[in-house]
Amino acid sequence: MAKILITNDDGIRSKGIKAAIEALQGLGEIYVVAPMSQRSASGRAMTLHRPLRAKHVKLDGAEAAYALDGMPVDCIIFALARFGEFDLVVSGINLGENMSTEITISGTASAAIEAATHGMPSIAISLEVNREKHKFGSGEEIDFETAKFFLRKIAKAVLKKGLPRSVEMLNVNVPYDATEKTQIAFTRLAKRMYQPSIEERIDPKGNPYYWIVGTQCPREVLEPGTDMYAVKVERKVSVSPINIDMTAKIDFNELKKVLKL
Incomplete structure (x- = not known):
C-alpha cells in the first residue's frame, strides 16, 4: 500500500489539513507532520540553532x-527520519493561493520542494480565498470540497503513473469559486504575484515600526499561459509542473563570452 505524507504551513489545526486527509482516504496509509502554528511565508527555512x-x-x-515546533521544511525532514520514504507528499490544502515564482517564499510550496529534493513526488495545493482575512486563519469559514476533489483526482493519477521525467513537483491552485466541472489549465509560473513595499506606522510612544505589504499585480498585465492568468482571469484550476533544477537553459559558451572568461 502507498505511503502518503501530508504537511502544510498553516499549522496542524488548519481545516486544510483535515480536508487533505479526507481527500486522500483509501489511496494509501496517511501520515501527517505539520507545524504547531502558522508558518506562512517561511520558504526553505530550516531550524538549525535550537532543538525541535x-x-x-x-x-x-x-x-x-505529529505537530512540530519548526518550519514546513523541518516537517519533511522529521517525517523521513521517523517514518522513512513516502510514495507521495502533499503540502496543503493551503488557505490562499501560492502562484508565480514567489512560490519560493511559500512554506507550502517549499515543503513540497524539500520532498522533491529527496526524490519523492510531491504536490503543493492551495485554495484561493476571496477575503484577505482568511489567508492566515484556521479555515473554519472555507469550503474545501472542490479543492478536495481536485487533490484526490491529481494524487490518484500521480500514485498510479508517477510524474513525467524532469517534473518533480506539481503546484496546484484552485479558484475559490471552482466546481468539479471547472477546467484544469497546465501552466508556467508567472513572474511575480505581488509588488512588495514597506509601510511605516507609528506606535503609541511615537516610535516608527514597519510592515511588509504587497499589492497584487493587476489583471491586465497577467500573461496568458501562466498560473495567475489561469486562476485570476480564466477561473481555471492551475497545475504547474516544477523542476527544482534552477539552472538557466542557455549555451554556457554564451555566458563565457559575456563574462570574457
Whole structure:
C-alpha cells in the first residue's frame, strides 16, 4: 500500500489539513507532520540553532500525526527520519493561493520542494480565498470540497503513473469559486504575484515600526499561459509542473563570452 505524507504551513489545526486527509482516504496509509502554528511565508527555512519539539496528536484518518515546533521544511525532514520514504507528499490544502515564482517564499510550496529534493513526488495545493482575512486563519469559514476533489483526482493519477521525467513537483491552485466541472489549465509560473513595499506606522510612544505589504499585480498585465492568468482571469484550476533544477537553459559558451572568461 502507498505511503502518503501530508504537511502544510498553516499549522496542524488548519481545516486544510483535515480536508487533505479526507481527500486522500483509501489511496494509501496517511501520515501527517505539520507545524504547531502558522508558518506562512517561511520558504526553505530550516531550524538549525535550537532543538525541535514534536507532539503526537490524534487526527482521524491518519496512521500517525505529529505537530512540530519548526518550519514546513523541518516537517519533511522529521517525517523521513521517523517514518522513512513516502510514495507521495502533499503540502496543503493551503488557505490562499501560492502562484508565480514567489512560490519560493511559500512554506507550502517549499515543503513540497524539500520532498522533491529527496526524490519523492510531491504536490503543493492551495485554495484561493476571496477575503484577505482568511489567508492566515484556521479555515473554519472555507469550503474545501472542490479543492478536495481536485487533490484526490491529481494524487490518484500521480500514485498510479508517477510524474513525467524532469517534473518533480506539481503546484496546484484552485479558484475559490471552482466546481468539479471547472477546467484544469497546465501552466508556467508567472513572474511575480505581488509588488512588495514597506509601510511605516507609528506606535503609541511615537516610535516608527514597519510592515511588509504587497499589492497584487493587476489583471491586465497577467500573461496568458501562466498560473495567475489561469486562476485570476480564466477561473481555471492551475497545475504547474516544477523542476527544482534552477539552472538557466542557455549555451554556457554564451555566458563565457559575456563574462570574457
